[in-house]
Amino acid sequence: MKMRWMLPIVLVLALIVRPAPVRAEVDSLQVWDHLPVQNDGRVMPMDSYARNLLLGFSGKSTFQRQPASKWLARLLFTPEAARDDAIFLVDNPEVVEALGLSAEGRGRYSFAQLEPALHELTRLARAAFHLDDEARSPVETELMRLYSNLSLYRQLSQGLDFTVPRPDFEVTSADLRRDLELPETGALTLLDVRRQQDRINALLKMTSSSTAPADTYQQELRRLSTALRMWSQQRGSLPPAMIPVSGGAEPWVGPWDALNFGANNEAVQADLQALNDMAAAFRAGQQVAFDIAARNLASSVTKRGTDAKQVRNLKREVQYNRADAFYRAELFYGLAFLMALLSVPFRGRWLYRAASLLVVLALIPHSYGILARMVIMGRPPVTNLYTTFIFVSWVCVVIGLVVEYLQRNRMGLITASSMGLALLMTSARFGSDGDTMGVMVAVLDSNFWLATHVVTIAIGYAGCCAAGLLGHIYLLQALRRDPEDAALKETYNATYGALAFGLIFAFLGTMLGGIWADQSWGRFWGWDPKENGALVIVLWSSILFHARLGRMIGPLGFAAGCVLGVIGVLLAWMGVNLLAVGLHSYGFTSGIARGLAIACGFELLYVAVLAPLARRRAQTRVTG
Amino acid sequence: MMQRILGLLGSLRITVVGLLLLLILTVWGTLYQVDFGLYRAQERFYQSWFLLIGGAIPFPGAQLVMLVLFVNMLASILLLALRGRLRWGLIITHAGLLLMLAAGAVTFYLGKEAHLSLVEGEGSNVAQSYNEWELVLLPSGGAGGHQVSTLPLRALRPGRKIPLPGGQHVLRIEEVRRHSQAVREAVEVAPVNASGFTGLQARPVNKEPAADLPGVMFTLLENGQEKDRYLLWAGDAAPTELRGDAGRRALGLRRQRLLLPAVIQLLDFRRELHPGSGIAKSYSSQVLVQSNEGSERKVLISMNKPLRLQGFTFYQSSFSSAPGGREVSTLSVVQNYGRTMPYLATGITVLGMLLHFTGMLVTRLRQRSEGRAA
Numbered sequence: 001m002k003m004r005w006m007l008p009i010v011l012v013l014a015l016i017v018r019p020a021p022v023r024a025e026v027d028s029l030q031v032w033d034h035l036p037v038q039n040d041g042r043v044m045p046m047d048s049y050a051r052n053l054l055l056g057f058s059g060k061s062t063f064q065r066q067p068a069s070k071w072l073a074r075l076l077f078t079p080e081a082a083r084d085d086a087i088f089l090v091d092n093p094e095v096v097e098a099l100g101l102s103a104e105g106r107g108r109y110s111f112a113q114l115e116p117a118l119h120e121l122t123r124l125a126r127a128a129f130h131l132d133d134e135a136r137s138p139v140e141t142e143l144m145r146l147y148s149n150l151s152l153y154r155q156l157s158q159g160l161d162f163t164v165p166r167p168d169f170e171v172t173s174a175d176l177r178r179d180l181e182l183p184e185t186g187a188l189t190l191l192d193v194r195r196q197q198d199r200i201n202a203l204l205k206m207t208s209s210s211t212a213p214a215d216t217y218q219q220e221l222r223r224l225s226t227a228l229r230m231w232s233q234q235r236g237s238l239p240p241a242m243i244p245v246s247g248g249a250e251p252w253v254g255p256w257d258a259l260n261f262g263a264n265n266e267a268v269q270a271d272l273q274a275l276n277d278m279a280a281a282f283r284a285g286q287q288v289a290f291d292i293a294a295r296n297l298a299s300s301v302t303k304r305g306t307d308a309k310q311v312r313n314l315k316r317e318v319q320y321n322r323a324d325a326f327y328r329a330e331l332f333y334g335l336a337f338l339m340a341l342l343s344v345p346f347r348g349r350w351l352y353r354a355a356s357l358l359v360v361l362a363l364i365p366h367s368y369g370i371l372a373r374m375v376i377m378g379r380p381p382v383t384n385l386y387t388t389f390i391f392v393s394w395v396c397v398v399i400g401l402v403v404e405y406l407q408r409n410r411m412g413l414i415t416a417s418s419m420g421l422a423l424l425m426t427s428a429r430f431g432s433d434g435d436t437m438g439v440m441v442a443v444l445d446s447n448f449w450l451a452t453h454v455v456t457i458a459i460g461y462a463g464c465c466a467a468g469l470l471g472h473i474y475l476l477q478a479l480r481r482d483p484e485d486a487a488l489k490e491t492y493n494a495t496y497g498a499l500a501f502g503l504i505f506a507f508l509g510t511m512l513g514g515i516w517a518d519q520s521w522g523r524f525w526g527w528d529p530k531e532n533g534a535l536v537i538v539l540w541s542s543i544l545f546h547a548r549l550g551r552m553i554g555p556l557g558f559a560a561g562c563v564l565g566v567i568g569v570l571l572a573w574m575g576v577n578l579l580a581v582g583l584h585s586y587g588f589t590s591g592i593a594r595g596l597a598i599a600c601g602f603e604l605l606y607v608a609v610l611a612p613l614a615r616r617r618a619q620t621r622v623t624g
Numbered sequence: 625m626m627q628r629i630l631g632l633l634g635s636l637r638i639t640v641v642g643l644l645l646l647l648i649l650t651v652w653g654t655l656y657q658v659d660f661g662l663y664r665a666q667e668r669f670y671q672s673w674f675l676l677i678g679g680a681i682p683f684p685g686a687q688l689v690m691l692v693l694f695v696n697m698l699a700s701i702l703l704l705a706l707r708g709r710l711r712w713g714l715i716i717t718h719a720g721l722l723l724m725l726a727a728g729a730v731t732f733y734l735g736k737e738a739h740l741s742l743v744e745g746e747g748s749n750v751a752q753s754y755n756e757w758e759l760v761l762l763p764s765g766g767a768g769g770h771q772v773s774t775l776p777l778r779a780l781r782p783g784r785k786i787p788l789p790g791g792q793h794v795l796r797i798e799e800v801r802r803h804s805q806a807v808r809e810a811v812e813v814a815p816v817n818a819s820g821f822t823g824l825q826a827r828p829v830n831k832e833p834a835a836d837l838p839g840v841m842f843t844l845l846e847n848g849q850e851k852d853r854y855l856l857w858a859g860d861a862a863p864t865e866l867r868g869d870a871g872r873r874a875l876g877l878r879r880q881r882l883l884l885p886a887v888i889q890l891l892d893f894r895r896e897l898h899p900g901s902g903i904a905k906s907y908s909s910q911v912l913v914q915s916n917e918g919s920e921r922k923v924l925i926s927m928n929k930p931l932r933l934q935g936f937t938f939y940q941s942s943f944s945s946a947p948g949g950r951e952v953s954t955l956s957v958v959q960n961y962g963r964t965m966p967y968l969a970t971g972i973t974v975l976g977m978l979l980h981f982t983g984m985l986v987t988r989l990r991q992r993s994e995g996r997a998a
């Protein structure tokens with residue numbers, strides 16, 4: 001195949017790789033996705049709420065190739081049907097054993113499968129809860145996590161069950177239906193009956209005085225009244241918090257609380273009725289009815305509980321979710337990396353151009369993702385661990401492109417595409433435990449410092465990472481080239497420049513962190529782990545520069561030092577968080593600890609193997 | 625000659641070794657604090673001149689390393705200047721770093737830290753230290769004037785003799801324990817103690833030193849003659865009166881106090897949560913600052929927005945509830961003359977680095993383009 005055609009084909013392929021379209025009884029969840037929900041301190045669209053829930057339960061944000069919001073709608077409106085959805089990820093086979101489930105091992109289980117073990121799970125989780133963080137084993141942490149997921153699931157399955165037809169609310173007596181102004185036929189939900197609460201009370205009073213033996217009419221009347229009371233007593237404080245009661249920054253309530261306490265609020269009653277209508281339409285597969293009811297609910301809720309900016313951000317957030325920007329960027333970076341690598345042995349112009357174009361194209365969704373998040377959250381680009389990866393990878397790509405522009409020898413491209421890909425892939429690991437757009441805790445709630453200290457340090461990390469990658473390239477090149485080789489010198493220059501860039505920003509970022517600490521806690525420097533981590537990076541980079549200046553190490557030593565410096569960056573970036581939790585505790589962090597250990601081990605091995613080989617080669621060339 | 629000495633002092637080898645030692649101390653101290661707490665790690669690694677590994681092998685502490693680096697940097701810039709090699713980027717960078725180290729020294733040696741916990745409605749002009757204790761000499765039973773003398777606990781060492789004001793009495797320190805439990809055991813000769821304690825039992829030090837209760841035993845000498853033995857414990861109910869003292873004074877142990885330039889009264893503490901969650905959005909304390917001159921003003925102290933008053937800075941630190949449901953706000957108080965030095969030092973150092981590396985980049989690019997043209 002002619003090289004000339006590769007680029008267009010690749011581009012076309014990349015453009016058509018996207019998630020499968022939604023297939024649903026209610027075809028489109030457009031309105032449902034945009035419904036606001038208040039969760040963890042902020043108002044988010046139902047789409048995000050559903051994705052975060054599903055991610056927490058199953059580790060993925062889709063179920064059976066359908067979006068999470070579809071799954072959540074099924075759970076809320078048809079809880080019985082959702083019981084067999086295999087959404088609970090159980091990672092640890094020992095957990096399966098402990099719960100006495102049929103040994104399917106690691107995998108995804110449904111609520112129906114886990115329900116028989118619920119009693120045992122509750123018992124084990126409660127016992128584990130009382131242990132210290134450090135004394136808990138990975139199995140116990142997993143048990144607690146599973147218990148908490150199942151509890152939340154149960155709450156959700158009850159959250160809208162006043163819109164679900166129940167035998168308790170069945171009325172067979174046509175007279176009763178007529179007297180209560182209920183529709184002549186059809187299943188009845190709690191809400192249908194509750195709207196006639198006054199009438200029921202009146203009728204009860206009338207009929208209780210009569211001494212005639214109870215007939216169906218009376219029996220059903222009594223049953224309805226009792227059932228209404230019982231259900232309301234048993235249901236309260238359930239998610240999702242989608243009904244604002246009084247607006248402003250007041251907490252929103254779940255539908256059951258709105259039902260139990262919002263009797264006098266006309267708007268709330270209308271909202272509940274809209275939910276009832278939505279549920280009926282969903283069950284019957286009636287798209288138009290569903291959308292109309294959902295739109296009524298949406299306009300009523302947004303008018304009471306959100307301002308114009310929040311409404312715009314709801315739309316933007318759904319757009320952002322669906323764009324899956326970082327995944328697309330990863331694809332482009334991956335392809336670019338492949339091409340950049342191939343362009344080393346196959347010195348085709350077109351491979352080089354394709355790789356360059358792909359990196360630039362990847363920057364588009366990458367930048368969109370970062371900007372969209374900034375606008376939606378109203379924050380600088382880095383607010384939590386997840387976003388550090390997204391941002392650092394972006395800066396690395398830019399550094400790589402600059403190096404490429406200056407040197408035009410593919411090293412910059414390789415740096416850009418590999419770091420873009422690797423860091424975005426790592427970010428996915430850190431974005432899976434809940435809302436990545438979470439609100440900031442009080443001490444971090446300062447846009448100024450987030451924009452200065454955090455961004456600067458992230459840029460510093462990026463510089464050191466880029467230097468590290470270039471160091472890897474140098475060591476590889478040094479195996480086959482003389483120290484005087486021009487290409488090798490260029491790589492060294494790029495490594496030096498990247499580390500200098502990294503050092504300036506890492507130093508500045510560290511000092512800005514101290515200034516922030518001074519403003520916030522009263523001391524500029526406290527030798528605490530996070531501060532020490534940053535200092536280690538600054539110290540190591542300084543050591544490399546001074547050792548180089550004093551000719552204590554040569555370019556090879558410098559490059560090897562940069563590779564080792566990556567260990568410092570990784571430990572400061574992620575390792576320090578492990579310390580805070582306690583070096584002896586596991587759970588979700590065990591994956592991170594292991595990954596970290598592997599990465600650091602790899603870097604050490606890389607240097608330990610390649611550096612002596614390269615050095616021997618250089619020496620034999622000199623003596624030979 | 626001068627150049628020779630400066631050359632030795634300013635050697636890059638010293639720099640590299642010094643930086644490496646500092647790196648090792650940073651990593652080691654970080655791991656140490658996991659088990660022993662931040663405070664102890666600071667004491668052992670960062671505030672010390674040297675530490676003993678396994679109790680025997682000496683290893684330089686951060687104070688020593690930073691002093692060496694300070695001298696090293698100073699010597700190297702002086703050398704550059706003497707030789708007329710005015711590489712401004714390097715000079716400015718290192719001048720900034722020198723300032724940074726100086727700032728650290730000023731903060732460490734001259735700075736004071738304390739905290740002020742106020743119930744809503746309460747006011748005070750005295751802040752207390754979390755971890756530092758002092759020996760306090762005051763008139764017993766509130767009689768007479770308010771002549772109070774204090775001596776930091778750190779200054780006490782077994783065998784040390786401390787003269788009391790008045791000239792007649794001297795304390796000879798026998799025992800000092802950082803963390804102890806006082807006990808009432810039967811002993812031959814009970815020491816004098818306000819609460820009737822007779823001995824001190826050593827306890828293992830805590831990760832959080834605020835929970836450590838120190839104890840001191842000393843013998844009182846009057847005009848050179850040994851009188852009674854005394855026991856002072858941090859948990860004593862009251863200061864212990866000195867027997868046979870004409871001035872009727874008492875001694876006690878209390879957390880170090882910091883006198884504030886004004887009375888701070890807590891009017892209202894507010895905690896805001898992000899709606900519908902348990903995540904704190906902001907903490908703030910509305911306080912009334914009553915200065916010694918009589919003027920009053922209301923100030924809001926919140927996270928990231930401290931109050932600065934005459935060299936002191938007040939930060940919103942934490943909060944709790946008092947019995948009865950009233951809220952207690954804890955402000956941390958810092959007195960630090962060197963507070964603004966790090967800000968200046970950062971700016972200078974970064975400027976220097978930018979100058980230095982940009983200069984190198986420009987030179988390299990120029991070389992390359994000349995190389996291409998050739």
